[in-house]
Amino acid sequence: MVPLSYYLVLSGILFACGVTGFLIKRNIITIFMSIELMLNGVNLSFVAFAAQWGKLSGQIFVFFVMVVAAAEAAVGLAIIIAVYRTRETLNVDQVNLLKL
Amino acid sequence: MNGAAQVTPQAVEYIRILPEIVLTIFGIIIMMLDPLMDERRSQRTLGAVGLVGALAAIVATLYQSQYPGVGFWGMVNVDSFSVFFHFLVTAVTAVVILTSYEYMEVQQIRAGEYYGLILFGAVGMCLMSSAVELVLIFIALEISSISTYILAGFRRRAAISSESSVKYFLLGSFATAFFLYGVALMFGATGSTSIAVIGQVLASGQPPVLAYVGIALMFVGLGFKVAAAPFHVWTPDVYEGAPAPIVGFMSTAPKAAVFAVLLRILFEAHAPGRLWLIWVVAALSMTLGNIGALVQDNVKRLLAYSSIAHAGYLLVAFAALPANGIPAAMFYTASYAAMNVGAFAVVSHLASAGERYVTMEDYAGLGRRSPLLAATLTIFLLSLIGIPATGGFFAKFYVFSAALQANLVGLVIIGVLNSAVGAYYYLRVIVVMYMREARQEVPVSPVPLGLGVALAISAVATIYLGVLPGRVLEYATRSAGDLLR
Amino acid sequence: MTPSLHLVLIPILPLIGAAVNGLLGKRFSRQAVATVALAFCGAAFAMALWIALRFSSLPIPLTEYVAPWIRAGSFQADFAFYLDQLSLVMMLVVTGVGFLIHIYAVGYMWEEGGFYRFFSYLNLFMFFMLTLVLANNYLLMFIGWEGVGLASYLLIGFWFTKDAAAAAGKKAFIVNRIGDFGFLIALFLLIKHFGSLNFADVFGTIVENSTQYPVETAGAGLLTAIGLLLMVGAAGKSAQLPLYVWLPDAMEGPTPVSALIHAATMVTAGVYMVARSHVIFDRAPMALTVVAIVGTLTALFAATIGICQTDIKKVLAYSTISQLGYMFLACGVAAYSAGIFHLMTHAFFKGLLFLAAGSVIHAIGGEQDMRKMGGLRDHIPATFWTMTAATFAIAGFPPFAGFFSKDEILWRASQVSLAYWGIGVFTAFLTSFYMFRLWFLTFFGEYRGDQEATQAHGGIHATGSRAGVPAPHGHSGIHESPKIMLIPLAILAILSVMGGWIGAHRFELFLAPVFSSHQTAHLVALTSEQAGQITAMEHLEWVFTAISVAAAALGLYLAWLLYRDRPQLPQRIANALGGFYHAVANKYYVDELYAVLFVKPVVDGSTSILWHGVDQNVIDDTLNDSAEAARDVSDSVRHMQSGNLRSYAGWVALGAAGVIAYMIWMGTR
């Protein structure tokens, strides 16, 4: 018997790690990975809540989230490639032509 | 819930997603035509197809409005509210496509994907306004977001364009994750993702704290999308880097759709505790947006700040009582769409190849070089200021009067002061156009037909909303009734 | 009751003349302009005479209502004219002397550019002056009051290319305005407390409600306030202390103007107004005292300045101020009719003095400095003789006109206070002295001017002579004025001699309906109480008269001594007096004092404190600073947009934390 809140806290931790990653990582790809981490955290919540409510729809959501994540990954990585082509760097701190 | 028992959707339910279907079909047609044509011819043909698609979607929307009701097992709900936003989104799409003709040629952008993405993006936006289920909303949101991420980076050879794209993409995904987490918590709190069910649960008794957190996180995600402070920081950068017609598109249509979602979540789902949250966010958005714009010299960036401010004005309506606030907000989205699309249409025309001419200085003497264009831009700017006889005026008017009916005097004071301060930077553009001589030779090509039509539509819409706002507002009021029922 | 006298025509006729000349005169010949001006002015005079002839058969006082003017709520002021003995006298003086001066001016101004303009202004002046004296309410009077100021402004500045003339015109207008300020406030008080400005209404109310409006002996009350304020107005218009400064400068105008406006008519408007308001003054002894003191001091003060002036017109100007002081003294001792009497005789002899002076100036080509005149007696005999009559009149030698009126004033003043009388007599001595000084310097001795200046015919007579000049003059040395100028001189000389012969008592009798009908119980009581004393002092009057004549004779002697017998003496006296002499010669530095006290502080203060200080440094800078501050804030808000993605995420995270915290707080409340 695992209290549900454990799952939820775990998901929260993952989400928080993702946020932290976004804040501290410099490499665009790693930042993107942090986002994936956040999504994974959310997915865990969905599944946990699905278990709590006894509704399978929660699991369906996870499926959709994955699809979206996949699509995002494809697009996101393409964008990253495009950025790399024009800037020849993946450091976000240097991707700052647009400011003020 | 008629869908629970049945196995396949009925025909009428397809009508309820007809505009989306139409848009998708035309998007696919474009994709298929693209490889069949050579580069030069495809530009116009594909644009024409896209335009037809958008117009067909408008027709479909009108047709659809005859068949209100729920479809696909409670996933979509066609009511006057959704029809309103469908119409808005498709109309904006059509205008943006018209605007893009010339831009594509000047900037040498590949047309197939461009128009396709616009149409597909419009699918997402349309769906957002009619979806009544959080997961569908999420997917629709992603469709519109991802397509705009891509469109923002369409000027691939320009470093700023891809930077804009990557910033938009990363921050957008970041915010989407928040939204999604909110959905999850909401699901956890209520056991459902259907807005109707959530609304029932939340309306009955004290909602659980989890629901509050869920709302908070969803608000963060959606607030980001509409560029409400403090989630607005991406806006200026992205707008500056993205292609001008696309900025016109993404500052209006997706925003309108997200506002529709926000309205549904806050009002239809009876989200608790919104008042002071919105109060602060609205005040902050107005103030930061206007103040930030004061010293901008890049017109695109200026309009980006202005869109932050306008998000703030719009949010004022959300703090008001639903019966007044919703119609006010809807009216605001409509008039904002009209004027902002128009303004960006002018900007994209003047930008010229490589978007070289986008600073204030480049607008100097425009009133002399191209009086009609300058006059049109002036109309949009005046509307953005909120001068009577333009849509922008009535939009602010309704919003503020709705807020006053809810006794939000402080917020209204902040709002009107902001709109006065905001006048300054719009006025600067007008001043530069009419009262300053050009220091350098900035070429202004004649306005092509497509752009002309687009400008005419936007201008007429802006003026129409400013002179005879009654019908639109009446419709919006009816929609609000539908939403709150 | 007479259906209508068409009193309105009297002021209107000159107005028509002014309009005709003003609008069309540019295309008229000089003859035509002169004809128009004289015709309309003369017509007014004729009407005035006609009315005077019928006067005994008229129901006096007579009000003639013409048209409504201003109405606001219950307040109203109309175009309505009022005829009684007082206004009849004034009307006759104004139209009569005015007409004569018009005639004179035709000759005097013949060669000037802007001939039509001059006569248009002059007729305009007549219009306003007649409106002033015929008005039936204070507001209409105020029209005339301001209007004559305007005409004076225009005429002083007639030679507008001369900076001094333009400045003098402006000064006159503004100083008059300061006086008018007091007048206006008085009107407001009247409106507030009486609801009307009609003489009949106001005076009627006061007389009928003597309990409500008692004689304010105990302390200053409403009527005292009104009286004092009216006196401020009168002091402005009639050049009394401390507002006299404009009148000497006004001599920049053409001499007929000085004669008409700044001697005979306009400047006496203040006296007329005080006399007209006697109902108020009678009940405000304190105000009366102020009037008397101001009058006395002005008389003395101006006379002392007059001694040292070298400009012939300036002497006359200070003399005018001084004589006006006499009139105020008369009013101040409630001897209104004496004041009016002196007003009339003064109009004759002072008008004459100016015209004669003009003739002198005309004769020697525009020179006004007496030190450069002398010995003109033989060159211009007609002028000399008329001038002599006038000089004796003003000096107060019997049987000239000035004697009768001045004597009456001094006598009445002595009844109130011997101080008034003493100063009055001393002033009479001074008057006599400086007038004879002028007389000797101008007409006797050797001619001291240079011949060439007369050849060039003066700086101000800039425009050349034209065809149709009535008498050849201007280029052949000193010459007598043409007939058209001499005839008015002659008439006025006759009047200066005989004008006083009607006698002060008969004059007082004539005006009695005006001044005694409202005589207060207080004054009546006073007079009856002292009736015996007065008869006892009957013979005293003769003594007083003798003293004042002696004073005048002494003045004559002294003038002869200093300026005829021993011409080097004045300089020595001047040296002996040193600073005091300079102070007097420079008009006690009053103009400079005013400049330092008022003009400069106001101009400098307005420039540096108000305009640059408040407007630019405080208000505009505050606004610019706040705009600047807004830009600074804007700049810092911009810096939220550092361009760094992680910073953006930081803002989002912070915002999210805030939103979450708020919502949790909401949820757990």
Place this chain on the structure above:
Amino acid sequence: MLHLTIFLIFGAVCVAGAVNLLVQRHPINSALSLIVVMASLAVEYLLLGAEFVAAVQVIIYAGAIMVLFVFVIMLLNAGEEERTKGSRVAMIFGIPGMLVGSGLVAWVLLERSGTHAVEAGALPGPPKTIAWLLFHEFLLPFEVTSVLVLIAIMGAVVLAGHSDSGGPAKKEG
């Protein structure tokens, strides 16, 4: 008890992987840690009875998506992360914000979400049931995802594909 133990073990692995993702400087290491996280999450899903999800997690997420990541990392030859100091805001406001926010959420999750506990495999999610749901109640979202995927494809083509002129992209603006 076993249930809890497994949860704790894989939970710890999961968190460790997440933290490792943060501390690793080379993106490839981060990607590998992410795969660890995903895999251990798949176990947690199984514990919750979500068999289908667990499988998909491994196949799509850990498999397809992460492969894509690794591929791109390789393609771009991304090197070690430089520790540039680009953002004070993220440190001064972002991290505290994150801590406060997640602390609050954690508090809510622990204190306010009830004392539910779940058995292992509490809600079995067999593919058939899931499929039924997916093609009925969630038919529309499912179909709509096709548009999403289409967009993704187009986007990838447009952005990552060679530029129209064929040559290497020039820098502009």
Place this chain on the structure above:
Amino acid sequence: MNSPTLDSAILTLVTFIPMAGALLLLLFPRRDRDIRIFALVVSVLTFGVSLHLPVYFERARAGFQYEINTPWIPTPNIHYHMGVDGISMWLVVLTTFLTPLCVLISWKSIHERVKEFFILLLIMETALIGVFVSLDLFLFYFFWEATLIPMALLIGIYGHERRVYAAIKFFMFTMIASVFMLAAILWLYAKLGTFDFVAIQTAIRNGQVDGWVGAAPWLFLGFFVAFAVKVPLFPVHTWLPDAHVEAPTAGSVLLAGVLLKMGTYGMLRFNLGLFPDQSRSNAPWIVTLALIGIIYGALVAMVQPNMKKLIAYSSISHLGFVVLGIFSFTQAGLDGAMFVMLAHGVSTGALFMLAGILHERRHTFEITEFGGLATPMPVYATFFSFIVLASVGLPLLNGFVGEFLVLSGAFRAREVYGILGATGVIWSACYLLWMYQRVFFGKVTHDVNRTLPDLDMRERLALWPTAVAALVMGVAPLLWLNAIDPAVQNALAPFAQLASKVVGQ
């Protein structure tokens, strides 16, 4: 004929004829001469039509006449409600009177972008008239704001060197102030569901507004601030000199002649009409500001080296009289205030035209650049002096009647008001005559000025009407006052109590 149809349509006609003219002008080819003539025809036509108002006006009736009231926008409940009383009617006529003169005076001085200029001018006229005839608060605000743009453009495009600064300053000052009014209007609408002036007034008088006690002071201020900036009242006046100096002549004429009156009209109609209690309690400091404005404006005017700036500051001073009169709450004060508005419109409008004529010849407003102009330009000098005298407040000219009534009203309300206000009479003589002296008298100091041409026919045509109006208004003010008086009486009805109290003191 005075038919009912015409009566209800006349205000619409007057308001929108210029607008229609502007639209037609849009279609005109760019032949400057034709455009000018057309603009003149339109404006003269408007003036002609507007004369219908005073001719058939029922003088004795206090309420609104020529009313038209049809729904415009159902939500919010906006009506196209227009009507004039004795107060607003004259301001309409003033506007239509000045516009043809503006056209005439701009005939030659505007030679670039002529079409746009006249379009803006005509739009401006419509907006100005609209402000005065609107009886629906919304409609009022609509026109109120609508005046802003054409004026800002007129200043900014056709102005002089620092035109951009002036245009922005003008716009921002008035814009920021008027949003407070918008907020107040919105509040009223939120509470009452109507914008109708009469309905709101009735509701307020019957005490049917909840939360009125707490809100009224703020609402009063909201309206007042907007009007005060427009007037402009003392501390917020600095936009005016800049705007005037930079504006083209026609802009200055309309600005001083009509635009400023929007502020005082608003105070009269709305501050007094809707908030009698608040007007009463706020009067002391408002009057203080007005008095400061009178004296301050005059003093600063006196030391201005720039002719137009001088006239601008004199406007501040004159408008101070208007505010003083309005907040004296006396019949005479308000009558006078109205009359000063009209008189100031005519005479200051004329002064600006005169300054503009000079500028056309010499391209400067600096007083030191002139001197002795009466010699080369006698006719001009005569007109100038006439108008200066009118402006100084010489009896029998238009300036006097109003100032006198205002001051007597103010004096009646409280002595010190009248006394301080009356000092303005002195000051106005000082600065105007001094300026006149420096410009026209003395010798010609600059050789360029020796050959300046005098007025031509067109300029005389533009100036004569103002001169005649100045004279007629001074001699026969009753023509105006007998319509103003009942309206003012009506406006003062709620103050009757106050008036009797003051008189009793």
